[in-house]
Amino acid sequence: MTALVDYGAGNLHSVHNALRVAGREAGAENVVVTDDPDTVRRADRIVLPGVGSFGACIGGLRALDGMVEALDERVRRDGVPFLGICVGMQLLATRGLEHGGTPGLGWIAGEVRLIEPTDRGVKVPHMGWNDVAVTGHPCIAGLVEDGEAYYLHSYAFHPAHGHDVAAMTDHGGGICAAVAHENILGVQFHPEKSQAYGLALLQRFLEWRT
Incomplete structure (x- = not known):
């Protein structure tokens, strides 16, 4: 069973549909949208979506x-x-700097900071299709692949340790993808909005054995 966590801050309908479609190929169609901690404790894998500000999202999760x-x-x-x-990834950080400093989950050391392109012609938010360039991270061999995905964000994760970066993209400078x-x-990026690339990623995640 895959638990899709509902804490009032995710694009749940689209993510749920994409996971179910990917699950048909992976033999893992049992995707449960839940705000129940006991259901999460029984899950075989967990997905945390996120749309909105860092502070509102971590506040909703902690609530x-x-x-x-x-x-x-x-x-x-x-x-x-x-x-x-998206923000579900950013919440893994030590803290987010949107509207001041807000502690995150602290699972991966680093900060979430406003995107500041070196090229003034590059707009923020970073919105639309862009590259995903994998770094060769050993944990995700065969899981995340080079390609193009859909992004929509104004803040970016800056991991404290380079070995935690699994892929990069470029938007007036390097951004952790x-x-x-x-x-x-x-x-x-948003796999649920990234068409064939995103569905393939979700299928590989549902098949992932760590």
Whole structure:
């Protein structure tokens, strides 16, 4: 069973549909949208979406009694495969700097900061199709591939350690497109909006054995 966490801050309908489509190919169609920590504790893999500001998203997650603890237990203690999408990836950081400093989950050391392109002609937010260039991270061999995906964000994850960067893109300078650590994967782009590339990624995630 795949738990898609509902904390009031995700594009749930589109992500749920994309996971179900990908699950047909992976033999993993049981995708449950849930705000229940006990359901998360029973999940074989977990997806954390996210749309909106860092502070509002982490606040919504923490407002679910016991959810952060359940995620920590199942992902960090038990090692089940985890996917964070967009702000769901950013929440893995130590803190986000949108509207001041807000602590994140702290699973991957780093900060989420406003995109500041070196080229003044480059607009923020970073919106539309752009490259995903993998770094050869050993945790995600065969999971994230080079290609093009759909992005929509104004803030970017800056991991403290380069070995946590799994893929990069360029938008007036380098931007972290994916992070990874053991059984944890986060992607800045939206797989559910990335057509064949995104569905293939979700299928590989649903087949991932850590």
